[in-house]
Amino acid sequence: MTTAIIDTSTANIASVRFALERMDAPYVLAATPEEAAGCARLILPGVGAAGPAMARLNASGWSAALREERRPVLGVCLGMQLLFEHSDESDVALLGLIPGRVERLDPGADGPWPHMGWNALDELAEDEPLLAGIAPGDRVYFVHGFYVAPGEHARAQTRYGSPVTAIARKDNIAGCQFHPERSAKIGARILSNFIKG
Amino acid sequence: MLARRIIPCLDVRDGRVVKGVRFRDHVDMGDIVELATRYAREGADELVFYDITASPQERAVEPEWVSRVARAIDIPFAVAGGIRSVDDARARLFAGADKISVNTPALRDPDLIDRLAREFGSQCVVSGIDSRVIEGEWRIHQNTGDPDKTEISHRRTLDWIGEVTERGAGEVVLNCMDQDGVREGYDVDQLAAARAICPVPLIASGGAGAIEHFEAVFRIANVDGALAASVFHKQIIEIGALKAALKDQGVEVRL
Known part of the structure; x- marks a missing residue:
């Protein structure tokens, strides 16, 4: 069952690809929704700022397609933030x-x-x-300056100044604020739960 | 709570890991992927690769080995050495590096930091700083890697930390050169002074020789991570044992 990595042209695409290769999970890089037609699930990676990333998703047709998406979706880092409604970073409307x-x-x-x-x-x-096989206290790698305060869709949290949404889900749409592809065994388990789930 | 990071640093020359004392007499330490994989397995939180020949020879790191490392390990890593343009940085990030670290080129062209942060986000942009006591003050030492080409600029270290973070660097690695390679402990005074004015994560570098040096730099200088090379390469300190000892002393670590 092939996974589509949505090609957001941001810098962590390679590490997401390599993580899937380490678990022998087939994938395609999908610049447009058409290129993901045969795939069972989607990963939305992303690092950097929300404004340029949304502009690219709008231009490629991915924004419209994701709003109708029924397959499992996993946003990673900025990719998770894009799943929400609005970002104060560059004051931009997100996928909602x-x-x-x-x-x-x-x-x-x-801390800083x-x-x-x-x-x-x-x-x-x-x-x-x-979160199958994951226990409270397990550590994962975060790199972000913006966050979502935990609400009814938070499925896991961490704490840095205030509670931070670490995993969010609404129906088939989920996201990780941290980088599972760079979070050693714990991250590999979470990615594997997504790929095999 | 956020864990303090233990970061092995791998100096790379011609695709091999090397280590020298005070930037001279480099000794071969092994294959990049082999060492990177070993450190990831032993519990390193992050790795830094410095292409030590890149800047003086006007040559940038080759993405080829960056990609080999990114395929092999599942922890974050930074790549440094000769990155002097947005294109240089893009090649390394898209090959799988999580961060790029700029040192000498930013001294010549400080706006490089702004351009990199704008293009990739501050979280990707590390400012590597080589600092030593010059005329009684902590100042920037420029153009490391080849003793024949070493030159000195007179920027004050703390001023420069203020400038790079203002320009968008998301992390600072402060290498205290007077301590580098001699394993007598981190320069906790200098690092504590840097900590007081550095608004982004600060990584200590230079001088690690014993487990108590790590404990001291976390406790006294309150740095976010501690970088070391020879104590790990020569297996004087094992990362798992180091982290267990730090935990016993109340330092938050990832076990």
């Missing part, structure tokens, strides 16, 4: 697939901005398929 806003993270006394490094997962939703 999950209710919520992306705001600037205030780390307070917890941006949030960069290995932080612990907590408040795990028991019925979340991405």
Whole structure:
């Protein structure tokens, strides 16, 4: 069952591809929705700023296609943020697939901005398929300066200044704020839960 | 809580990992992918690859080995050495590097940091800084890697940290050269001074020789990560044992 990696032309595409190769999962890079026609699921990767990424998704037809999407979707890092409604980073409208806003993270006394490094997962939703085999306290690699405050669609959280949505889901649409492709064994398990789920 | 990061640094020359003392007398330490894989398995939180010959010879790192490393490991890594344009950076990031680190080229062309941050986001852009005491002050040492081509600029280190973070660097690696390779401990005074003015993650580099050096730099200088090379390459310190010891001393680590 092939996975489509939505080609957002951002820098973490290679590490997502290599992560799928390490688990022998077939994939295609899909610049347009047509190129993902035969695929069973979609990964929306992304790093960098929300504004340029949304402009590319709008231009490629992916924005419209994702709003109708019924297959499992996994957004990664910026790709997760794009699933929500609005980003304060460059004040841009997002895909609107999950209710919520992306705001600037205030780390307070917890450390410098941006949030960069290995932080612990907590408040795990028991019925979340991405979290099979994952325990509270397991660490994954985060790199981000904007965040979504946990709401009803948060399936896992971490804490950096305030609670941060680590995994979000609404129906078939899910996202990880952290980088599972760069989160060692824990990240590989989460990606594998998505690929095999 | 965010874990403090342990970061093995691999100096790369001609596709091999090497290590020298005070930037001279490089010794072959092994194959890049082999060492990278070993460190990832042992619990390294991140890796940094410095192409130590790149800047002086006006040559940028080849994406070929970047891609080999990115395929093999499942932890983040940064690539440094001779990146002097957005295109140089793009080639390395799209080959699978998570961050690019700029040092000498940013001293000549500080706006490079702005351009890189604008294009890829601050989270990708690391400012590598070589600092040493010159005329009684911490100042920037320029153009490392080849003793014959070493030159000195007189920027103050703390001023430069302020400038690069203002320009959009998302992380600073401060290499305290007076300590580099001699394994007598990190320069906690300089790193604490840097910490006080550095708004982004700060990584200590230079001087690690024993487990207590890591504990001291986290506790006293409050850095986000500690980078080291020879103690890991020569297996003087094993990463798993280091992290277990740090945890016992109350330092937050990923086990």
